[in-house]
Amino acid sequence: MASIVRLPRPLADIWDWQRNAACRDLDSAMFFHPEGERGISRQRREDRAKEICAGCPVRLNCLDHSLRVEEPYGIWGGVAEGEREASRRHR
Numbered sequence: 410m411a412s413i414v415r416l417p418r419p420l421a422d423i424w425d426w427q428r429n430a431a432c433r434d435l436d437s438a439m440f441f442h443p444e445g446e447r448g449i450s451r452q453r454r455e456d457r458a459k460e461i462c463a464g465c466p467v468r469l470n471c472l473d474h475s476l477r478v479e480e481p482y483g484i485w486g487g488v489a490e491g492e493r494e495a496s497r498r499h500r
């Protein structure tokens with residue numbers, strides 16, 4: 410679970426970028442792995458999600474948010490949870 414203390418305040422202008430998200434009307438299951446998903450099925454789902462993120466007009470806002478609040482799950486800004494974790498450990 411993301412740390413609530415790192416979440417931005419509930420002001421519309423802080424969260425407004427989400428209105429332009431390419432994933433806004435898509436099934437969130439594309440971006441978050443189900444219990445026990447591994448291997449090629451996980452890789453395919455992540456690749457599809459990352460393709461959507463690559464064309465998203467708010468990709469950098471999304472990635473910045475996920476890094477600031479240390480989102481532990483899902484694809485955010487085209488970056489998977491394992492990749493974010495590796496980046497955190499590297500810093």
Ligand code: SF4
Pocket residue numbers: 430431432433440461462463465466467468469471472484485486487
């Ligand atoms: S970058 Fe990806 S996860 Fe983030 S808002 Fe855009 S489509 Fe959604």
